[in-house]
Amino acid sequence: MPPQAGDRSGGKAGEGPGVNLEGLRAIGRAEKWQLDYLFDLGFQAWLVHIGVVAATAGVLVSAHPEDRWPLLWCVAMILLSLSLSLLARFYLRSPPADEPSAQRYGAAHTGLTALVGITWGLGGFGAATGDFQTLLVYSLALGGTALGAVSSQHVLPRSCFVSLWTSVPLLGLAHLFHDPAFLGAVIMGMVLLYAAILSILAIRMLRFMQANLRLTRSLDARLAELTQMAAELEGARAEAVEANLSKSRFLAHASHDLRQPIHAIGLFAACLRDIDLGAEAAQLVGSVDNAARSVSRLLGSLLDISRLDVGGVVPQPEPVALGEMLQGIARQNADIAAANSCTLRIVPTALWVEADPALLSAMVQNLLSNALKYAPGARILVGARRAGGSIAIEVVDTGPGIAEKDFRRIFDEFYRADRPAVRATEGLGLGLAIVRRLAELMALDVSAASAPGRGTRLRISGLRPVAPVTAPVSRARRQHPLTGLRVCLIDDDADVLAASAMLLRRWGCEVTPFRALPGGPLGCDAIVSDFDLGGETDGLDAIAAVRAFEGWDVPAAIVSGRTEPETLARLARAGIPFLRKPVHPAELRALLTGFALDAALDISGEAVRG
Template identity: 30%
Template sequence: MSNPPPKTILNKNKLSAKKTDREQMILAERIHIIFHQPLLKILLLGQGITVGITVIFLWGTVAPELLLVWLAWMVVMTIFWGGITLYYRHTLPPPQKAKRWAYIYLCSGLLLGATWGVTAFWPRVLADPSATVFLAIVVFGITTAGLAVFAPLLPAFYAFTMLSLVPYAIHFFIEGGKLYVTLGVMFLLYLLIILIIGDNMRRTLLESVLLRFENMELVNDLIKKNTLAEKAREQAVQAGMEKSKFIAAASHDLRQPLHALGLFVDALESRIRFPEVRKIVDNVRLATATLSDLMNGMLDISKLDAGVLQPVVSEFSIQPLLDRIAIEAEQNASEKGLRFRLRHCRAVVRSDSNMLDRILRNLVANAIHYTEQGSILVACRYRKKNLCIEVRDSGIGIDKNKLEKIFKDFYQVDNPERDRAKGHGLGLAIVERLAKLLGHTLTVNSKPGQGSTFCLCLPRVTNLSPTLEMPPSPPVYLDDVAGATVLVIDDEIMVCEGMADILTRWGCKALLADSAETAWEQLKANGLQVDVIISDYRLRENKTGVEAIECLQKKTRQVFPVIIVTGDTAADRLREANASGYHLLHKPVSPGKLRSLLSYLLNDSRTEFSDKKSNRPLA
């Protein structure tokens, strides 16, 4: 099994590479490669064995004391080389010390080369042809092996190779004779060849190191860019969160007075005596309704983003739903001089009927809004197991580069001046979110001046059942709220006053409180009798209406019908309020909707909510 490649010094010091000279880093990397090459141990062991064999072979030819001194020096050199190798691998010196290690390495090459070169001048060696040939082979082998060790650092390689081979060539030429001159020439040729090979190895290694540096720089640049991108993303997320918090806070603060304003307008309308006052009140009501529409659109977006709305999927015939949409659409289209057409469809689909109704109503209303002449067509097409409902218009159309933008919040195709009469730009944003929530595919094709086609594809049921109809409408309850005692908990004085006025006009008895404590006092003063509790969700001191109601029910050991009214649009607040299990209304609440829900709770004490709460034991 082969040894894994050594870790490069670039990995450990990549951060300091910015502060260190590039050439110094390259030198440090080359030295690092030398001391971490897997063959180094084998070469040191091979040199030790070669030295031993040389001493044995030349014993008797060379003076023993000379051989023993040479052997001792070689042992010292081998131990020294092995020691500095272990030290380097253990400490992994920083690039700043690369030159010092290069000098150590150069000196090692000089000493080792000279130690082998001195054998050329041993007495009586050249007199013995076998000893001469043996040493020539040994020196050739040692210098060849030195390629792997010294080639990464060219000065050390030159020193080792030349000090090993040149002494033999000089000695051969001095000795003279055909044999020794030939050997001298061979040594010089071999020296030239091995120097060329060593230089090529050095260049290859240097190119590899440079390429590694370039890759590392690219990686560092990529890391830097990714870091900047991540920071930018985090800043964008943070900005988005801050924006959401701001919008949620602003929405809550706006909904409070808007809710009270709606109550006061309703109260004022019943007291109008002069026609000119009615006109003013009607304008105020219209302005309030416009602002309420905007707030409700933002609330729908927040609900969808928070995951509060969950589809209730069922199988139903699509035609009754389309017929109901057509009744309203035909009237709106005729007011603009447009023709509305609906093609009959017998398909049965699988979806949430309320959400699907909302999607199609928005698409049809959008088509009528942006069409000045011509017609609007709603038609269905079968595509395999799906039903595709198309809403076509002959309106202004949309540029190709704007098609993706039309589903963004507050974006409007032809309203740069932000004319409120042209809507708020939330309809298609809600449509897209609802389609994604239902898992339906929504596409749009359009050309400027040629109209647009919105296509919604949803699953259809192939095994048709003739009895399938739209879900039944909820039962209508009698409007008998008069005589009811209603506890209102809200820390806004003007909301309490508005609620008190409207409840009094409905014939109800209103108990007003701004906290759980004052609500308890009101309950005790009224003999613990109350028919319905209407509470704001967010109260003072970080308390919630749910907590206040739980406290009251625990103290009275009673379960009351509850309506939670909230002006929050923050995702977490919506989830908390929705999880309470109580009936939830969002500010601004129209008096009609409030009275309808109040009547529902008073007429039917066996609602699902009441059953759930009454089965829960109280402490």
């Protein structure tokens, strides 16, 4: 146990060596840590003591060649020293398991050191029978061993004091015996003063040891507390991370069910827009469609950040024509720019880069959406430029800019500036956070510069330039009538199936809807299937079955809200176009138009060859 407040070896620090009752108790007391320290030093110390005894015995034998007592003294001292050395060795090899056992070792040590002290003191009387030089050498040897006893035994005060006060006072008496005159008395007084000084030194060294022990134990206790706190914090952090990942995994896996009703609303609204409605009804349909798109955008942001959290996004780099991509993004945002009174201009460019086209397009779209929302009425410029050995895409607006207090946090998740204009704007504060995450995923840099009242510049840099690639015109940009295109439509959700069938029929398609796998050939020109069909069979299986019935690779597309990496990998390996719910009707129409154009080209080619 740590020493208590009252466990002192003498007076308070800074006071003289006054001895009180508590001090006497401290001198007589021996805790196990004191004995551990004592015996750890004792083995080597007593071996050194044997060397000192042997050298001193040599001097005594040469000074008293006729006497036997020097040899007897030497043998007694060596036996006592060996006993103490072996006592320390036994203690260290088999440490006592409990306090009483350790105390018996301490009592044995004190008893043996008392005998050593007495033997040293009696030897002084033998040396005093010779000349003063012999007594002087003996005094030096005893004084050195007394100092050594303080350095090695101060941790056990009773052994230290017994060793000092059984040997040094007898040495003083030996000097008085050698010279009973004034000089002998002075030397005796000096020897006793030496013993007192060594005693004070021993007490101060013990106090230092006790203070060091208290400090060590306090630090150990504090370290244990900090270690426990660190473990608790790590546990809490791990729980928080796991909870966040569980949330993200839930959103990623639930994305299909979350997107399904929004997808159906968008399809029904598209069908209603094609009907000749009154002005008020058309306005209501437009409001419903805008609300569905708004919910779709918010949900898309949440699902995108969740997919990034769980590692559900894997870049698939390929050559990308920046000019074509930026023009496509501008066309998609033309209506929003007009609604916000913004002037949107794309700087023409012939640059190509190697990047994932979908992820890069999403980054630019988020930057542009940010400018359109927060800089109404501004001029917005989007372009690409060379920056050293790489290429950068910039979105620059002449809007109100970003306040300094908000600028440091614009890439933080869910952060929105506390301004009326921002609060009145739809959003979750995830757009720029998604851009930053995607930039890290594709080893790109994203940065911003802004000045209040002078606009904002957002930049994606680090894109690797590549040579242009000759590629066929994207299907999504071809235009061809869909009248008469026979479509096999598969979806297990009745509302989505009905809405999709109604929309395709209004485009002129001949639709055969199914909520499960068809049972035979249909004579279809295209297949549109949901991925999840409510059983063990999925959309890829359904497409494979229809193609087997038809006897040829019917053009097909998968529509789904699933975002798991394994599902996306399966779709990529199958080479089947994938539209993510909620699908904008224009995307679906463009894809089916591409199928119809391909079919027309195939028929034309066969006619020419015939």
